Amino acid sequence: MSTELTLDVYTSPLVKLPEAVGGWFSPTTSTLLTGPTEAVLVDAQYLADDVAEVARRIQASGRTLTHIFITHAHADHYFGLERLLELFPQAKAVALPSVVAEIKATNEAQRTMWRDWFEGKALDNTAIPEPLDGDTILLDGEELKVIEVGQADVAPATIVWVPSIRAVIAGDAIYNGVNPFLAASGPAEWPQWIESVDKIAALEPRIVVGGHKNPEAPDDDLAATVDFTRGYIQAFIDELEASSDSRDLVARMRGHYPHNLNPSALVISAVTAWKRKKAGHA
Ligand SMILES: [Zn+2]
Numbered sequence: 001m002s003t004e005l006t007l008d009v010y011t012s013p014l015v016k017l018p019e020a021v022g023g024w025f026s027p028t029t030s031t032l033l034t035g036p037t038e039a040v041l042v043d044a045q046y047l048a049d050d051v052a053e054v055a056r057r058i059q060a061s062g063r064t065l066t067h068i069f070i071t072h073a074h075a076d077h078y079f080g081l082e083r084l085l086e087l088f089p090q091a092k093a094v095a096l097p098s099v100v101a102e103i104k105a106t107n108e109a110q111r112t113m114w115r116d117w118f119e120g121k122a123l124d125n126t127a128i129p130e131p132l133d134g135d136t137i138l139l140d141g142e143e144l145k146v147i148e149v150g151q152a153d154v155a156p157a158t159i160v161w162v163p164s165i166r167a168v169i170a171g172d173a174i175y176n177g178v179n180p181f182l183a184a185s186g187p188a189e190w191p192q193w194i195e196s197v198d199k200i201a202a203l204e205p206r207i208v209v210g211g212h213k214n215p216e217a218p219d220d221d222l223a224a225t226v227d228f229t230r231g232y233i234q235a236f237i238d239e240l241e242a243s244s245d246s247r248d249l250v251a252r253m254r255g256h257y258p259h260n261l262n263p264s265a266l267v268i269s270a271v272t273a274w275k276r277k278k279a280g281h282a
Contacts, residue, residue: 003140005165007207008032008057011215012050014261018119023264026178026212028076030054031169032061033162035140039063041091042160042169043071043211044080046114046122051080055087067137069146070095070129071171072157073102075110075122077211082127093129096148098156100131149173149199151192152211153181159200167207168200176225177214178261179253180232182269186276187240190233197230214261232257236269246274 008031015025031042032054039061045051058065065088070078081093095103107128114122137144137160145161152173160169168174172181173196185193200208201222208225217224235256236249243249249270254263 003035003142005142006034007167009209009219010054010057011213012045017117021117024262026262026265027215028212029209031209032057033139034061034063035142037063038140039065040137040139041068043077044068044084046076046079048123051083065091067091068093069160072154073099073106075114079123079125082125083123085127093127094132095129096146096158097131099158100129103128149196151189151196154184161203166205168203168205169209170200172211174208174210174225174229175212176210177217178212179265181265182236183272190237194230194233197226201226240273246270
């Protein structure tokens with residue numbers, strides 16, 4: 001007997017960072033998976049308003065939230081956890097052991113950094129997910145499979161694969177219509193990120209939810225998710241090689257991808273890549 005699961009993706013708006021920090025923060029997704037009686041949330045947002053909207057959707061679903069799964073150890077995907085666990089005390093926050101270890105190691109530093117970046121608008125968070133036992137979360141008896149893909153915009157990175165509806169909740173292994181963040185990794189990691197994208201493609205999904213996406217962009221178009229992310233990383237590798245400086249790299253990437261949201265993510269990625277290149281790490 002198969003139970004049809006449904007998927008509700010919430011994408012936060014593009015956020016302007018304070019002048020002192022500069023630039024913008026990309027729209028970030030949280031995905032609510034629901035069965036007939038239960039719900040599982042993947043990634044928890046970080047700004048009070050967005051966490052409140054996610055909570056409203058959980059309540060409106062009428063389902064019992066059993067788990068909140070965190071894909072990777074970045075504050076934008078898990079700082080809403082403490083608030084959500086207050087509102088849904090029956091839910092268990094979980095992540096794969098490698099991600100739990102990374103969250104434990106970096107939570108203090110991220111609390112300080114995010115308080116400064118968002119001038120107090122980002123929620124503070126001390127909640128740490130528990131290590132998931134095995135690789136399966138059951139949602140009304142249907143299996144959700146958790147897969148460690150290795151490198152994404154950071155490592156370790158994990159995804160959720162929902163075989164019954166052929167959906168991947170991809171965390172930051174996949175971007176959709178938004179400039180991928182390539183400043184937290186380098187030339188040694190970028191080909192590994194492409195390998196992670198290929199692992200997702202090999203599942204032959206019908207739906208792929210990127211961790212950061214244009215709110216208008218479809219989740220059921222592999223050209224916009226898998227092909228876009230793979231192509232963008234490869235173009236960045238090639239244009240870093242061909243460009244004369246970071247401004248030239250930005251101009252070349254804008255030429256390839258004129259419609260991507262958040263140009264500031266491209267600028268940071270280009271400036272960081274060129275700094276490393278000049279320092280001889282490329
Ligand atoms: Zn992210």
